[in-house]
Amino acid sequence: MGCLQHLSPSLTQHRARSLLSMEMIDLDKISPAPDQPRKTFDQGTLLELAMSIRERGVLEPIVVRPIADGRYEIVMGERRWRAAQMAGITQIPSIVRELSDEDASADALVENFQREDLNPVERARAIKKLLGFMSWEKCLKTLGVADSTMRRYIDLLDLPEQILQELLRKPGRGEGEFLEGHAHALRSLNGELALQIRLAKKVRAERLSVDDLKKVMAAIAEVPSKTEAFLRVPLHVTEEILRSIGRQTRKKTPYQPKTAEQHLKSIQKACTAVLDLLDERVAQYLSVEQMNQMLSATADLAEQINNFNRVMRDALQ
Numbered sequence: 001m002g003c004l005q006h007l008s009p010s011l012t013q014h015r016a017r018s019l020l021s022m023e024m025i026d027l028d029k030i031s032p033a034p035d036q037p038r039k040t041f042d043q044g045t046l047l048e049l050a051m052s053i054r055e056r057g058v059l060e061p062i063v064v065r066p067i068a069d070g071r072y073e074i075v076m077g078e079r080r081w082r083a084a085q086m087a088g089i090t091q092i093p094s095i096v097r098e099l100s101d102e103d104a105s106a107d108a109l110v111e112n113f114q115r116e117d118l119n120p121v122e123r124a125r126a127i128k129k130l131l132g133f134m135s136w137e138k139c140l141k142t143l144g145v146a147d148s149t150m151r152r153y154i155d156l157l158d159l160p161e162q163i164l165q166e167l168l169r170k171p172g173r174g175e176g177e178f179l180e181g182h183a184h185a186l187r188s189l190n191g192e193l194a195l196q197i198r199l200a201k202k203v204r205a206e207r208l209s210v211d212d213l214k215k216v217m218a219a220i221a222e223v224p225s226k227t228e229a230f231l232r233v234p235l236h237v238t239e240e241i242l243r244s245i246g247r248q249t250r251k252k253t254p255y256q257p258k259t260a261e262q263h264l265k266s267i268q269k270a271c272t273a274v275l276d277l278l279d280e281r282v283a284q285y286l287s288v289e290q291m292n293q294m295l296s297a298t299a300d301l302a303e304q305i306n307n308f309n310r311v312m313r314d315a316l317q
Contacts, residue, residue, distance in 0.1 A: 022061050024091040030064060032078045033108055035129070041079060042167060049079065050086035050317065056083055061093035065104050074094065075104045076111045100268050104132050106142070113143055120180040121164050124153040136264050152184070159183055167199045176207030185213050195220075198231050206234060215239070236293050240300060274301075 062077025074081055074099065084096070085094045099107070109126045118126075127150055130139045140150060167183050182203050186196045203213055212235050217236050220227045223245060231237045264306055286294065 022093050022095055023095075025064065025072060025094045026091055027085055028090070028095070028128065030062075030074060030081060030092070031067075031071060032074050032081070035105060036074070036078055036112075037110060040122070041082060046079065046083050046086065046158060049083035052087065053083055053087040058089075058092050061095050063097060063107070063218070064096045065097050065099045075099060075108050106130065106133070115214065120153065120156055120183070121167050123155045128157060129155050130233075155187065156180070156183060158187055158190060159191070160196065162193065163196055163200060166197075171204060178203050179210065181210035182208075182213055185210060185217065187208040188216070195227075202231060208235065239297060240296060241292060244300070 003038070010129050033302065057081055060077075060080065061078050063075040064072035065075055067073045072094070081092060092292050109130050112127045113123055127139065130142065134142065136150075140147060143150070156167075158245070163183055163186055167180065169178070173176050178200055182200070186199060189196050201212065202208065202216070206212075208216070216230055216235060216238060219242055222242065223230075226241060229241065233241075280295075283291065
């Protein structure tokens, strides 16, 4: 249970008056609010709460408001209501409040926003609903967040629904997480839905960090003709492709004869350094992925050296 000082004034008042107006209400007379901002409930934690309720009862009353035909609508506490159903109890301690649609919606949105397990999309949608009946400044004060924080949440709603769903979805077995930072990065590609979706799937499949995703996006922006390759290959291969393209670009610049001797010395020094590093014992301590990275790097180097040597031999003839 949260401390009173962390709740909005409206929620604090509910808690302070709870001892005066709490009553037991049949579960089957209570319904969740149709505009409840929280749409997803983790079944694992819900089951844990149900087991706790079965053992100790509902320790914190839910807040409801009366609707038609002797029924009640949940304002705060849908998760406890769901867990109570799973626990098999028939009644739940409730605080009944006469609330307008606007007040009930505001209290539900604020309570849900303050939950640590509410996902970014649901937070963003909660803010958007609050902004439907209060000013930006009042919303900031009600939620107790900085202007930049609220804008960051609202910006998420610029994304296509498919990307928002990716943010809502939990990772499957062997998948990485698709986080809020990933979603924000993809905003720059709005209008290119197919590319956004493939990048989101790549994040999960390759467990890319937000910085890794930005590197792939930067590679696509730098060399659009290689987009398909960048989407298919691992990040380290993408980086090697970019380095190779960079080398080819540099070779197109005029070569100055006076630098030849310096070039020779640099190559001799680099070769010595590489030879010193060629210690096969390192294979005992590398993962399969690292070994593949090593082979990719050395194979490219070997190919470039063979091409270089061929040109040097031709020049000698």
